[in-house]
Amino acid sequence: MEGISSSPEEHTASEGEEARKITRESPSPGNHVDQGFPQATSSANISQLEEKMRRKLQFFFMNPIEKWHAKRKFPYKFIIQLIKIVLVTFQLCLFAHNRYNHVNYTEDNRVSFSHLFLLGWDSTREINAYPPGAGPLAVYKLDEFYNALDYAYAGYYNLSNAIGPYSYNDENNNPPPPVFCQFNYKRGIINGFNESYEFNAEIVSSCVNFTKSEGLFSSQKFIKELNLEVDFASLVRAELMFSIKTINFRAAGPITPPDCFRFDVAVVFDNEDHDGQMSLSLEAEPYKLACKGDKEYVTDNKIDQILRSILNILVILICSMSLMLCSRAIYRAQLLKELTVQFFRQAYDKELSLDGRLEFLNVWYIMIIVNDILIIMGSAIKEQIERNQFTNDQWNVCSLFLGTGNLLVWFGVLRYLGFFKTYNVVILTLKKAAPKIFRFSICALLLYAGFTFCGWLILGPYHMKFRSLATTSECLFSLINGDDMFATFSVMSKKSHLLWWFSRIYLYSFISLYIYVVLSLFISVIMDAYDTIKQYYKEGFPKSDLHTFMGAPSCDDVSSGLYRTQSSSSLNATMNSLFCCNFYRSAYSKIDGGGSSLNLL
Incomplete structure (x- = not known):
């Protein structure tokens, strides 16, 4: 392989002149052009270009461990994600404890006020029981x-x-x-x-x-x-x-x-x-005030506030770094995609397929960017709450941002488990089944919507579980999972015999259709995708034209230091001489300096 055996200095000296003599010729067998591609439109120098482009793409799609062996570059984005998981989880645990105490305290005070100021209030109304143990508190x-x-x-x-x-x-x-x-x-x-x-x-x-x-x-x-x-x-x-x-x-x-x-x-x-019936209720909205406590109390040193502020600031800094690095990675990936599209267009006279283009869009990075934004906003609100800068209750808004952000952070751990074959089966199965599940869910939701509107209209006045559209949907979803079936049948009022018999037909048909048919088909869709993934592991995964061009780097190549050569510089010189478009020339020059670390995460 000429592009690999020759030294980078020889490449740099010869590429600029040889690239100007490009003619449409068939590549020699040693040029490593995979079967299924049109013949390359280049001289022997294109063989070097192909190898360097292939090497760059192979490095781009490596995982952090392989990149460490390939170029000995420290996976700083990977380490930042690990630090972020620890800090964000620790922050959430502290906030969850404080929020529980706050909400529990305000709710207990509301109950106390109900006993003090509501005529007819008793302790049975303090428990959310189903079915309710008492009727509505009202005056008549x-x-x-x-x-x-x-x-x-x-x-x-x-x-x-x-x-x-x-x-x-x-x-x-x-x-x-x-x-x-x-x-x-x-x-x-x-x-x-x-x-x-x-x-x-x-x-x-x-x-x-x-x-x-x-x-x-x-x-x-x-x-x-x-x-x-x-x-x-x-x-x-x-x-x-x-x-x-x-x-x-x-x-x-x-x-x-x-x-x-x-x-x-x-x-x-x-x-x-x-x-x-005039319903009687009590509302109690809490507002935090600045306390005037004992000045000799130990809180005068404000140790707790300083520690919490340091934690909030660390979380905001780590998430900001993660946000910038992932945004930069997505931007550079798109630059590399445009360069690859231009390479396929010039070297093979063909367009890169849609599957190949989508390979450059890393959904994990997008998810990380979203959770970084949520956690930064939640941490900022949390800091203001702890500094008593909010007089009204902002705990729920803060918990929404921090909880959703932490959920996505832990979802991101699946990416790293995906580097191992055993765990990657789950991710690949979900990815394979997702389009079929989406199409299947549309059909199932249409049936579900029909049952929901029908039950709400007909049974609503006579059944407590169907009194609103939301409770009707919740009731039907519970029935799909086998929850509280007998109570749903027995609570139906017998004021109208016609509607009582209709409720039996309605419930039996819905339960039978969704439990015995829809859920079984849903499971079969996922099992079919799972069997397909297992077959792929035995016979090989289907490859897009991009992966067919790249091939798979061997373990010896990864650890041999091959990827630590200055191939990017010679590739940049050749691409600049080969392509006349200044956009791709400048785009590649942006990738060139740090692009090798593009996908370290």
Whole structure:
């Protein structure tokens, strides 16, 4: 092989002149042009060009271990990914622990407020059970509505009786008056006896302070004294609002201070349906406050905040480096693709196939870029949360970014397992089955959508699992996996015998179709792809024109130092003399300097 046996210095001296004498001739047998390619349009010098192009492409598609043996170049992007996995996972574990304590604390306070301010609340409503152990908390009579207001009012002004360390939203701990607001239709008069009404859909609001009074407070009497009234025919929603401050000592530890919060509490009466049932609920929105604690406390050195800030900054720096390196790798891969396309066009007078072009698009890099962006955004929000720069609750937004980013980071580990044959079977099977699964899923989803809309429409009013489109879809998906089948059958109301019998036919047909037919076909599609991959391992994988041109480097070639020669410089000189296009000339020159480390990840 001339391109390999000759020294790089001899190549550089002769290539520039010989490349200008290129004519369309058939390559000699020693030129290593694989079968299936058109005859090359070059002289003997093209043989050298082919070998150098082949060598560069072989190196591009090597894994990090092979590249280390080939050029002794340190796989820095691979090491960055390993460091990123450790730091990001450690960061997530700390944040998950703190977020659980925060969410659990705010939810426990909401339950405490419900006991203090909601008339009729009991502990059975604190557990999300299926089927529910109790009906909705609601008021049905005028007296119940005003009694609920009086109960919340009494609980607010008797806050000292609560076990929790609650205080009023006032510097002197004096109770500011709670605010009662009504949201009514602008005009809403109903005369049911003669089927007449007056209606204006515009919603107007009016608010009044429930000031503290001597003796027993009566909300109904207080509202009448202000020449106001509650018109239940036009009432859409009513709210009693007030704020409560508290301090969480549980967060305090060797290096962590207590947390201070303000809860904006709202007792909500929802009458939007106007069906005689006004639901009663409580909302409590937490806002973090700056604490004024003991100055001699150990938290004065701010050790915990410094350590967490260092971790956040390290994660942001590592992810930024990973983002830049992977973006550069994708850019250089596209430059190399354009160079390869131009080489095939000039040397073989043919276009590189679509499969060959797609080989240069590394989906793993794209996934890494996405998770880097998510983790950087999540870490920035986390740092602001820990520095108390957010007054409102941003924990959910931060957890969404960090959780999704960490999920993709761990998915990326599959790339490195793919370097081993045993583990690569799973990845190749999913890749092979993906197009068939996509086409199969479209057909299955059409059937699923039909059953979903049908069940929602027909069974919704009579079955609690079909009351909305979302719950209908969740119910059907659970049935596919064999979950809670008997309860789905038994909960159906018997108010309509026709619909009861329809529900049986509907459920039996859906379960039979999806469990016995659709799932079996789905499994067979994956097993077929798995059998194909196993056959490929025995007989060889199908190759695109790109891989046919490259061939497979032998272990001796990889470790012999062949790839450590200055072949890129001579290849660059030959390509510059061969191709007249300045774009590809400049593109290759960008690849040339560091392109050999293009795919170290």
